Amino acid sequence: MKTEEYNLKQEIKEEVANALRNGIDNEGCAVFRVMRKEHYSPKGKAIILNNDFYEKIIYKCNLCRACGDGLCASFQKARRVLVLKDKEMNANKEMIDNLKRTGNIYGIQE
Ligand code: SF4
Numbered sequence: 001m002k003t004e005e006y007n008l009k010q011e012i013k014e015e016v017a018n019a020l021r022n023g024i025d026n027e028g029c030a031v032f033r034v035m036r037k038e039h040y041s042p043k044g045k046a047i048i049l050n051n052d053f054y055e056k057i058i059y060k061c062n063l064c065r066a067c068g069d070g071l072c073a074s075f076q077k078a079r080r081v082l083v084l085k086d087k088e089m090n091a092n093k094e095m096i097d098n099l100k101r102t103g104n105i106y107g108i109q110e
Helices: 003-022 030-035 042-050 069-084 090-102
Strands: none
Touching: 003 042, 003 069, 042 069
C-alpha cells in the first residue's frame, strides 16, 4: 500500500468515526432523498467507508457537503484512494480517453 493511500485511509477512519459519534443528518442529502435506501445515505456511506468497502457507494455522492465538511472530505479522499488503486469509473475513463483522442469528452471528431 502506498504511503498516500495509507494516510488517506487513516484520515478517513478518524473523520468517519468522529461523524458517526456526533450524529449524521441523512435528510439533508439529495441522493438519499431520491434513492431512499440506507446505503445511499451519508450515515450508510460512512459505515461502509468505515469497513473499507469504498467502491460500492462512493460515486453515489455529489460532494455537496450537506452532511458536513468533514464527512464530505472523507468521500473525496475515498475517491482519491480508488484512483491510487487504479479503480476508476468506466464513464470517467471513457471521457478521459475521448478528451485525449478528440479534444472533447464526447469523442466527437471536429
Ligand atoms: S456530500 Fe454526498 S453524502 Fe453528503 S449530503 Fe452531499 S450527496 Fe449526500
